[in-house]
Amino acid sequence: MRVLCVLLFLSSIVVNAQEDKSLYFGLKGGVHYYNLKASIEEPVSGVAGSSGVSGYGGVFAEILIKKRVYLNTEIIYSNTYRVNFIQSVTHLRYKFNKRWSLGLGPQIDFVLNSEDAIEEDDVILKKKSFSVDFGVQYDFKNNMFFETRYAIGLTSLLDYNLNEAGPLTTKLNSLRFGLGYVF
Numbered sequence: 001m002r003v004l005c006v007l008l009f010l011s012s013i014v015v016n017a018q019e020d021k022s023l024y025f026g027l028k029g030g031v032h033y034y035n036l037k038a039s040i041e042e043p044v045s046g047v048a049g050s051s052g053v054s055g056y057g058g059v060f061a062e063i064l065i066k067k068r069v070y071l072n073t074e075i076i077y078s079n080t081y082r083v084n085f086i087q088s089v090t091h092l093r094y095k096f097n098k099r100w101s102l103g104l105g106p107q108i109d110f111v112l113n114s115e116d117a118i119e120e121d122d123v124i125l126k127k128k129s130f131s132v133d134f135g136v137q138y139d140f141k142n143n144m145f146f147e148t149r150y151a152i153g154l155t156s157l158l159d160y161n162l163n164e165a166g167p168l169t170t171k172l173n174s175l176r177f178g179l180g181y182v183f
Contacts, residue, residue, distance in 0.1 A: 021065035028147070029057035030178020034080045037153070038170045054079045056176065058087075068095045072103060080172060082155075083125065084112040089133050099139050107131040107151050109172065129155045129172060143183075149176045 058076030065071050072091040086166030088110070088177070089102035109129045132144040135149025 002013060009083065024062045024182050026060055026062075026143075026180050026182040027058070028074070028076075028178055028180035030147075030176060031175045032056050032078060032176040032178075034172060034174040036081055036170050036172055037156070038168060047051065050081045052081060056087075056178065060180070061183075062093070062182075069093070069099075071103075072083075078174075080174070082113075086110045086112060091133065093137070095100070101137045101139070102135075103130075103137065103149075104134040107133040109157075111157075125156055126155075129153060129157050135176070143181055145180045145182070147176070147178050147180065150174070 019073045030057070030110040031053060033051070038050075048053040048132050056076050056078040058074055058078055060072060060074035062070050062072040070091075070093040072089075072093050074089045074091075075095050076087040078083070078087060078088065086109075089107045091105040093101050107130070109131065111127050111129075112127055129152040133151040135147055135151055137145050137147045139145045152174070153173050155171070156169040157172055158168055158170045165182065
């Protein structure tokens with residue numbers, strides 16, 4: 001429901017800001033390689049994590065703050081090891097020239113299907129996690145761009161205790177490659 005409200009809000013801004021050259025909107029999508037990195041306080045055999053490749057897609061809005069400095073916010077849907085996420089990413093982007101830019105900012109991962117994703121009764125999937133996201137973007141001449149980004153998980157996705165070994169920490173890291181279109 002929150003995502004729908006945000007999308008409706010962004011749509012209303014698009015209608016009012018079509019002539020404003022400092023506000024941009026667009027779509028993006030691509031593939032991402034994810035790694036669920038598992039660790040515990042005391043080593044136990046069989047605890048490693050999971051990795052794989054999946055797709056992502058979403059919408060973004062970007063506003064010019066100052067010459068070459070942009071604030072970019074986006075809502076992205078992604079799937080990682082049976083878990084569906086809505087990810088909210090905010091970047092401060094610096095454009096080195098007309099084509100290349102570098103972005104850095106926080107990412108919040110909202111879990112959509114926490115009850116169905118984990119089959120263990122004593123494992124609890126958290127509703128959200130936090131990451132740091134950074135990347136590089138190359139802008140083409142036709143309103144399209146290519147991006148590559150890396151997100152480093154800061155908080156654990158699971159609440160699970162392995163008795164004497166201690167709590168299991170599972171952090172989500174991802175590497176993304178995608179294309180986008182600016183309206």
